[in-house]
Amino acid sequence: MADSMSATPMTGTHGHPSGGEVTKRDFLKLVAGAGAAVGVGAIVWPLVDSMNPAADVLALSSTEVTLTPIEAGQAITVVWRGKPVFVRHRTPKEIKEAEDVKLSALIDPQADSARVKAGHDQWLVVIGICTHLGCVPLGNAPSDPRGEWGGWFCPCHGSQYDTSGRVRHGPAPLNLAVPPYAFETDTKIKIG
Numbered sequence: 001m002a003d004s005m006s007a008t009p010m011t012g013t014h015g016h017p018s019g020g021e022v023t024k025r026d027f028l029k030l031v032a033g034a035g036a037a038v039g040v041g042a043i044v045w046p047l048v049d050s051m052n053p054a055a056d057v058l059a060l061s062s063t064e065v066t067l068t069p070i071e072a073g074q075a076i077t078v079v080w081r082g083k084p085v086f087v088r089h090r091t092p093k094e095i096k097e098a099e100d101v102k103l104s105a106l107i108d109p110q111a112d113s114a115r116v117k118a119g120h121d122q123w124l125v126v127i128g129i130c131t132h133l134g135c136v137p138l139g140n141a142p143s144d145p146r147g148e149w150g151g152w153f154c155p156c157h158g159s160q161y162d163t164s165g166r167v168r169h170g171p172a173p174l175n176l177a178v179p180p181y182a183f184e185t186d187t188k189i190k191i192g
């Protein structure tokens with residue numbers, strides 16, 4: 001592919017674009033579109049790190065996630081509108097810890113029940129962007145630190161989140177945001 005692209009002669013940068021150039025641009029657009037379509041909805045660790053989504057990705061309004069492969073205690077990252085979204089399958093212990101916290105102990109008081117869907121409280125879905133300065137917190141990979149409250153740890157300035165994605169230790173001021181989502185079936189959600 002690189003050979004055929006580099007073989008296209010470039011005209012001067014200030015000259016009139018030739019038909020060949022237009023064709024090349026259209027071709028590049030097609031390639032970008034195809035790449036984005038493959039990435040959306042998959043488990044995309046590298047994309048999360050780069051955080052530089054193509055316009056095509058931003059334009060897609062929803063992401064479907066099949067929950068079946070995510071075992072209790074595990075979490076994955078999916079991309080929705082160019083943002084990382086954490087989907088976590090909580091254990092009974094993690095749910096109980098999240099529910100038992102007094103609201104007065106929280107930096108950004110919010111009940112766990114307000115952050116999950118009734119009847120599906122084993123599933124926590126949050127936008128994986130630290131509310132301090134926007135880093136992506138750690139806690140989804142098995143080897144990641146999850147912080148003192150068992151949720152996520154932001155390596156940038158040390159903020160910590162609990163098993164409900166609520167901030168428990170600053171400097172982050174707010175809980176991880178819950179995106180709009182719905183259960184399409186017991187094992188599939190649609191974010192957005």
Ligand code: FES
Nearest residue numbers: 130132133154157
């Ligand atoms: S960006 Fe997360 S603690 Fe600063």
